Amino acid sequence: MRRKIIAGNWKMHMLRAAAKELAIQVAPLGSAPKADVVVCPPYTALGVVGDAIASSGVHLGAQDVFWNEKGAYTGQVAPSMLVDAGVRYVIVGHSETRGRFGVPEPGMDDVVLAHFGENDRTVNLKLKAARSVGLVVICCVGETLAERRSGTTDEVVAAQVRGGIADLTAAELEGVVMAYEPVWAIGTGETCESVEADRVCGVIRAEVGVLYGADAADALRVQYGGSVKPNNARDLLSRPNIDGALVGGASLVATDFAAIVEGGS
Numbered sequence: 115m116r117r118k119i120i121a122g123n124w125k126m127h128m129l130r131a132a133a134k135e136l137a138i139q140v141a142p143l144g145s146a147p148k149a150d151v152v153v154c155p156p157y158t159a160l161g162v163v164g165d166a167i168a169s170s171g172v173h174l175g176a177q178d179v180f181w182n183e184k185g186a187y188t189g190q191v192a193p194s195m196l197v198d199a200g201v202r203y204v205i206v207g208h209s210e211t212r213g214r215f216g217v218p219e220p221g222m223d224d225v226v227l228a229h230f231g232e233n234d235r236t237v238n239l240k241l242k243a244a245r246s247v248g249l250v251v252i253c254c255v256g257e258t259l260a261e262r263r264s265g266t267t268d269e270v271v272a273a274q275v276r277g278g279i280a281d282l283t284a285a286e287l288e289g290v291v292m293a294y295e296p297v298w299a300i301g302t303g304e305t306c307e308s309v310e311a312d313r314v315c316g317v318i319r320a321e322v323g324v325l326y327g328a329d330a331a332d333a334l335r336v337q338y339g340g341s342v343k344p345n346n347a348r349d350l351l352s353r354p355n356i357d358g359a360l361v362g363g364a365s366l367v368a369t370d371f372a373a374i375v376e377g378g379s
């Protein structure tokens with residue numbers, strides 16, 4: 115029986131005071147009986163949020179990480195720096211860091227988008243570096259609307275899985291959670307229908323099975339992310355291949371996040 119994992123990605127929202135307030139409100143969710151609960155605030159709020167959820171059972175996550183441990187990498191944060199800040203989980207390969215936005219802002223031309231240059235190779239480097247210091251990694255994969263419409267969802271997702279976890283040992287894989295996040299459903303209010311979300315989570319599990327065997331596939335936790343809300347969480351989380359949720363917008367409202375955690379319990 116896989117334990118559910120519900121993670122809130124607070125993205126680039128909230129100054130420290132507001133983040134602390136939200137963390138105090140979600141701290142009681144750490145006693146959810148059937149789910150691990152994780153919050154991923156902006157880097158600047160990791161300290162106050164970590165203090166607010168200390169001993170609550172809610173885990174602290176970061177939204178990204180760099181792959182080298184130290185050096186001339188202005189603006190980057192090393193895996194051991196996250197550990198030092200009390201972080202236990204980290205998101206890698208989010209569609210927004212890959213430059214694949216559900217609804218790109220006006221003015222996001224190719225030059226601007228080139229800033230978000232994440233790809234399967236950098237996801238893999240980050241994933242291995244994070245695992246080497248014991249961080250649990252939430253590795254995001256998912257197709258764009260154009261890819262879905264062209265019928266390539268399964269191959270796009272499977273290729274991202276292969277690229278992301280390439281060369282991982284079986285022990286390293288044990289600390290990896292995959293997140294199926296269809297790009298067109300992120301921040302758009304469009305949720306992937308639960309039967310289809312479950313099917314693609316099954317594709318991810320099967321791909322891991324091909325690479326690491328049936329036991330590893332069976333143990334793998336696969337989250338769904340993309341406009342998860344209190345009114346759809348229970349249905350999504352009741353599906354056999356969906357082991358949790360990666361939640362953006364709804365994780366910023368304590369009562370909504372609590373209802374989603376409740377839906378997984």
Ligand code: PEP
Pocket residue numbers: 123295299300301302303339340341342360361362363364
């Ligand atoms: C996300 O950012 O991973 C996400 C799923 O966002 P939202 O829930 O707002 O669609």
